[in-house]
Amino acid sequence: MQPIGSDYLFAPEPWQLTNTQTDSNHNMLEETLFALANGYLGTRGTLEEGHEGKGTSCEGTYLNGVYHSEPITYGEVAYGYASHNQKMLQVPNGKAMQFSLDGQRISLNSAQSGRRWLNFKDASYNRDMRWQSDSGKRLSLISRRFASLAHPNLLALRTTITAENFCGRICLSSAVDADYSFSANKADPRAGQLNMADSLRLQKSTIENEQIQLLHEVNNSPFAIGTSVCHQLSHTPLSVRESHSDSCPALEYEFELQQGETLIIDKYVLYRHNSDKDFAAIENALTQDLQQINSLGWQSLLDQHSSKITDFWRSSDVEIEGDEGLQQGIRFNLLHLFMSAGKDGHSNMGAKGLTGHGYDGHYFWDTEIYILSFLSATNPDIARKCLEFRYHTLEGARKRARQMSHKTGALYPWRTIGGDECSAFFPAGTAQYHINAAIAHALRHYYQASGDWQFIQDFGAEMLFETARLWLDLGHFNARKDGQFCIDGVTGPDEYTAIVNNNFYTNAMARAHLQFAVQVADKMQQDCSEVFASLCNKLALNTEEISDWRQAGEKMYLPYDNNLGISKQDDSFLDKKTWDFANTPADHYPLLLHYHPLVIYRHQVLKQADVVLTMYLLDDAFSKDLKKRNLDYYEPLTTHDSTLSSCIHSIEFAETGQYERAYEFFKDTVRMDIDNRHGNTEYGIHTACMAGSWMGIVNGFGGLRIRDQQLHFEPHLPANWQGFSFHLNCLGRRLKISVGRQHCQYRLLEGERISIFHHGQTIELALQQSIEVKTQTEKQP
Template identity: 45%
Template sequence: MARHASLDSNRLGNHPWQITETGIQPKDYALNASLFAQANGFIGVRGGLEEGLAGHDHEVGCYLNGIYSSEPIAYGESAYGFARNNERIASAPNPAQLQVLIDDVPVDFTVGELLESERSLSWQAGLLTRRMRWRSAAGKTLDISTERLVSLTERRLVALRYTVTAVDFSGTLSLVSVLNSLPPKLQKTDDPRVGAGMSEADIEPIASASSVAEAHLVYRLRSTGFYIASAVHHDLVAVGDVDEHAIVTEHQVGARYNIAVQQGDSVSLDKRVVYAAGREHALAVPASAVLPELERCAVIPFDALKEAQRAELDAFWATSDVRIGGNAPLQQGMRFNLFHLYQSLGRDGFNNIAAKGLTGHGYDGHYFWDTEIYILPFFLFTQPQLAKNLLQYRYNLLDAARRRARDLAIDKGCLFPWRTIGGEECSAYYPAGTAQYHINADVAYAVKQYHQATQDDDFMRDAGVEVVLESARMWMSIGFFNPRRGGQFCINEVTGPDEYTACVNNNFFTNAMARTHLRYAYECALWMQDRFPSEWASLQSRIGLVKTEPAEWEAAAENMYLPVDDATGLHMQDDSFFNKKKWDLASTPADKHPLLLHYHPLVIYRHQVCKQADTVLAMLLLSDQFTLEQKKNNFDYYEAITTHDSTLSACIHSIIAAEVGYQDKALHYFSNVTRMDLDNNHGNTQHGVHTACMGGAWMCVVQGFAGMRVNHGRLHFAPTLPEGMDDYQFHVNYQGSLVKVSVTPEEARYEWVSGPALILSQRTRNITLDSQNPIVSLGLQD
């Protein structure tokens, strides 16, 4: 499990709806900046202090989802088809930057005396609040209170209310509020999981103007042509005389207020910042790009923004909450995860959800397969429209994916990038990136799950079928009917989910997922031809689909080679995996984890050792294709050689452990997953949270302990309740019906909430829920 010492689980309290930092914790400043981050799917702001903390300037951050810079990847030795450029999520001006001075001396919390300090991030209010009392080295005491939100209803807006009180002195209190286009200078590291940030040289100033009340700043990213426009409105309330000055340079705009205060006086500054971004040249004209939006948002009362934020989150939690009884740390961790997923998710079909969400620069802000396999299930079964937006993003990337396929000598169809923002492959290390061809099957799998759960035929007609077919065509280019294996369809030189085993023949997960993908593509072709014949004819013409191709897909699926060891009956991770020496994990020191930071890839590749679930993941995604005994035997074998160096691993092991009856292990893994970031179990949350692991926490409860699967279009449950939890409860939205599921030691209760009648099953018992029969309760073993 975790190889890093966990933090005290009470460090941020155990409140079920918030985290609270008491005092200022300098050693955890970067970590807390990730944990206290706020976002709305477009804007993300790290949770640093408004005034900053000396020595931690590089740990601030504001990001705009889908907006990125680019730079050529420098290879010592390059080769044909290598990824050419890397995309990095762009830095936007930090909306929370605000400096406080007492008689021209900047407030510095690393000196003086911190008398009181508490700040909280509420997942019900969507609000970051702070109350602080600090005494300077000169003996002057300030009270500071702040409220900050990244609006979930006004998606271009960040709002901040900052109040400071001169407790025991009179003099001049100064507030300096700015927007700055220059990105933070990040510390360099050899850790490939850590992003490098933007280059200052990439920023081309376009426009900057400022009055005291209002300012705007526009710049262009030279590498990608994106414009980023931001504007700020200030509203100051003060008792004493105010001397105010506008600040404007080519990289910085804002205002400085010098206020004459008497002992006990308070000063309050409301700050509203709006953003716009894109490649349109019109964005260089702030009057049309951001100023009308700023003027509209500036007159919305702060309390009204808070009420709208609360209402938005009330609606979210009403169908998306997972309630865990009797275990405060797990309850807190679960809601923390779901809140971050909701606020980090792209919502327009042109951006996605990054591995680090909008909380940090880790992985350069790239999107991975994490979305379809680990994150989409939560949204699919709670907020299906948001799941649709994620799939629409893949459809909108098809042309880039087609170009990438040609780079890899794939003459038809597409190859989705392993890591990207704008559609271009950004993985510089192809054995653990490009070689993971299973990304195509993962995307198609998600499309299938979406259609089953929503019955959204329009999406399939307009986008889904094209995604499935174009991604399926790849398998016929990279695989072949191998006469040395009796004509079975083989797929060589691929990497499965396990990044510690690269470029192998017939990775079990890849082949099994490809088989499912090819069968589904064949079914989609028949479905489209039958349901939408004119659109089918148009699609065939547009993508150049030959009439014989669907039959070839079916033949490849029927003859897919799936490696199984004759001696043990185990499903081999690949053709050569069982011929390798097992890594001695018991003798590997804790400080040598993760292995990728301490051993050359070739050392790792020649051993039986897994970074994460691979074959075991296939047992979950393709659950109905394996017996319980097969799942148990494979789990036993692969768990023993898995390091869990990836945060994508523990959740899958928890789910399968629950299914095969290992309840203690299931809870152990679940505990690690649920508090992965709050306890910094992998030691790198300071670079951003782990969104796939967060989605995995939801999967652990719903697919693990409750045993939910979709088989033949119907929901199936096999509920269990591990020791360490009194009960749990969640909602499922399926085919338009909303059902609440509650599990206690005595029973599993299924309650129809809304929608059409729904037939589901618990083990071998069928259940019909509707308005006439809204509640059914069964014993856990029924």
């Protein structure tokens, strides 16, 4: 695949991503980009007939929150190391369909012409192609698939075949493939390793009434999985044959077509699981699912699905006037975020979503710091469900805290699926205690954006208090630092610096965590004293401990260098020598693939934003002058080897008035996956980076900050654009903000009157009212 102008791999289109190549060396990248998901199931954008052409292909269908567990092998082990890795499963692939004509396989790889595209508007994967047999018979094939957003257990596929210049017989083998695997690059820690044979054990396989059903037990886990397939056909087949196979059961059809006639095949694939290996319950549920799906039919199912995605775009769309490539990029990113987010309260969002096996499907802090920034401001119901997942794994976090020798509180795992710590490399894993502060930040941000006090009472306060009390056990009041509260032996977001004392980000976020915990305790005591008393009784929490939180927050040590006038990343960072960037070959990035961690740890070099991230997340706790000085010092030391980095720098450059640099970093973020700028999108998308691209527009160029449940804007129009707009769904209101060359427009689309702030100026908005104010526009470079 060759770049298409401006180094784009795909032609810019506002509402879709298209590939017109019938054979490509970039199959795995395209399979990631064309993936579909609905929060429960995800499937890569592979061909129904499988791949026969050049390059490598990676099949994959996944269920969010379903995993198998395997022991972690250590050369040397110590107390408290994570013992098992939870790995996202490959589950049976129900997409498998092979058509043939006169015994010759019909495939995209051998087509005369073909096109595949991801439709952003309706979250569907589509393709059309023209194919000719060796004997000159021509046909056209059109297919469409969607992972239903209305019926989360359903993957729906429609294929139409038209006989263009012949009368004859078309054969179809429609299967469920339960025996595929893939081996990734073992030298790349970002890539996962998956093999279905290692994780699933068949319990039952049946074909009855032209329906295929498989039941599998997941090895070394409590899960059972069921897969069912049925079809609806436009033509009565000449024959139907059952192919019984444990690994790939299939139904084989033969159809007679007249010239110009079109055959329509609708295939419905349903997945179910439970965590107590109750196979009878799965079978009953799948039977009911099949009855419902068959009664609804294709068009009703599509309409219900389309209604959900339409609602999403109403509350989330971002429009960019003046750059089609960036417009395509942001909508692609928002679509994948919506498709990937767990929506049931028992799953979350992996770093790669449901598009690939990278990072073994693990959930990180990415959700709370990046993704919930987007969801809380646009789709609060989904944000709430992601936070409920953390509540449902709170007991595991308590157990992990005890394992880590903390006598009280809860410590959330750095990487997990089911709630157990899965990080085998503790310096850049378990040591990142700031995961607790990330969850507290997400709780605070969700509450500020939604006003959902009931959630705080029901779930949030317990998580907040249990994670807050850990800081008092981890840190200490240091007499050598005038009694300030210090936190030793942790790793911050910058994973090129590990196991340090007083990481600025960790200390500052812990301070905000403790302060919010005290605020919530005070409010609960005042507004719902009985609920508060019951929770304190449950947690054995008393007023003395809350007072300790207040004191630790007030006395938190935030390292600062008076000579440079900057925040110190940690106590020792500025004492190290600077990395020799000038003599580091370009092909030696990312550094983590070319240098031992100890070599990296000895230098002033950053993988991603650390102090700079603190400046953004804690907003008006720091002056803009300090933010600028920190940017000036730390950005030249940052490799941006993490996709989480560029977006934060973009926001902070915008906040400090450095708009050209802000735009430079934004452009690096928004098409990160579409153009595979980090060279590993074939293993799955980068969900945090995608959320960061929204943040770059809304929090960066839009200047949105949510303070005390009020919306503050400081919008600036990039010189390269004619205008941009975005939607918010905050505090029970839906708004649209449009930024043009001369004016900004604020419009309240739904909800009661609200006061907002534009560069500090109060604006009162009534329902369906638009207010225009003067734009602060960046000058042309």
